[in-house]
Amino acid sequence: MPAGPHQLLGHRVADALEAALPGAVIGRHVEWIEVRSDRVRDVLRWLHDSESFDAAQLSNLTSVDRHTHFEVVYHLQSLDLNHQIVVKAIVEDHENPLLPSVYPVYKGALLQEREVYDLMGIRFDGHPDLRRLFLWEGYPAFPLRKDFLSLGQITGKAVNPGLQRFPFEDKESPDRMLNAGNIVTGEREASAGNAGGSAGAGH
């Protein structure tokens, strides 16, 4: 994917960061930079204070489950210089993910970090009020994780049947979806049509 018209090239940001905070950057791409999760607050503070990058606003904060690790993605923007910077913190520990909160740098992280904690189960060290945001305290899972089963499968109790039908990716072979029979998509319709046309059996 080419970077957006006002997105700063990751290499340029990485070079500047390498000079200022040695060892923080662990990966550079065209669109984003990858930083060590324990240094992310330093990195964002530096980008926030730096005159040449001037990342005044935290526009978006989210996370991606990559099966073996988590990515926490920060979209920063400068209002005066009109550009965007994408920073990804790589959280290696998939069992017990923890990284520093950026609330001391951007107040706008307050609810967005709570949302990430609520749905992805990533804890933020130094967040003033880390509680569930959408779901209730005591909900036994983090639904946006790729290995999210369902409430019934976790607790062993009968729950609303709608909650038991979530398809999810197979950890061993990410192309395969478990519970895939519950997805109704054009792809399945198309493949069912082909199968029906060629074999004509099985339906």
Place this chain on the structure above:
Amino acid sequence: MVASPQHEFETQDLLINVGPQHPSTHGVFRMVLTIDGEVVKDVVPYIGYLHRGAEKLCETMDFRQGSGFMDRTEYLAAHNAELSYVMAVEALAGLEVPERAQWIRMILCELNRLSSHFMFLGAFGIDVGVFGTPFIYAWREREAIIDLFEEISGDRMMYAYFRPGGLAWDVPLNFKERVREVLKSTRQGIKDFDELLTQNEIFRARTEGVGTISAEDAIDWGMSGPSIRASGVPLDVRREEPYLKYADVDWDVITGENGDVFDRYYCRLLEMRESVKIIEQCLERLESGIIVPDKMPRMLRAAPGEVYIRTEAPRGEYGIYMVSKGGNRPYRLKVRSACLSNLQALRQMSVDQYVADAILVLGSIDIVLSEVDR
């Protein structure tokens, strides 16, 4: 014996629960106010009553289904919500949108902004205490726009009209005349509101200087849309990162000065005039042509990669962060909600205001709970 005039009373803070079912919370939103007398000391918002797991659901839906689902995340400005999603898919799938489809998208998005802002004007009037009149006025103007949407897409709220690549079908033949007709009543409606509310002394006394937030704080809290522009920050995605054809038309970014409740109201009102201006220019430049690319794949597949598309919805920056591993559905989808970010500043704007004004502050950021909770 004379009682000491410096006698200190022991005061106790009172907790008031507002919502989740309350007309002034604009949906299922709950906040707990800590008050000292009539003055708000603390606000704790509780959200999630409308959480449907839209992001998780979209991981299991293909792109065609996902764009329709986006309507449900922002039901007052569904065209704008769809736009971010289909633009993200188009960026990942490498689709080129025909000119005509872009102009029509722009007209519909601006019309949706008008209908959404009319909804705000009506509901905000009730928050202030002007019962009845502005709400019904707003409903009348909004109805005309919604009727037009119904003629085009067949639905009054969940349009599912923008599709990856272009539009679902072409607009009716009398589209231009109908839009001009609607704009005529809209222009009159904006004028009515200007006279009814802006020039009303009681309204101004109620809203001016209330719930002020400075430009620095608004940026720090991650606010966007009219709520940040009222504080004097000219942040508008349509101007900063022009999408569709916004670079080709002439319009102004409206900013306020004080960042109070009145400015947030007035910015929206002035912004509606700009929307009318944009639509008129779009109508002049709308020409006949195709509305989906010639080589449209039957099964849409995205390239592996990721994209963050942001557009200017009526409430602010509505972003879609889409991660694709190839295939016909997103690996991860995040909806960046403008309302959630604006809501973060609620506490700072409401503290040290009167209880009645806390309701005004909440009304002035124009939250839609379906977008906050997703």
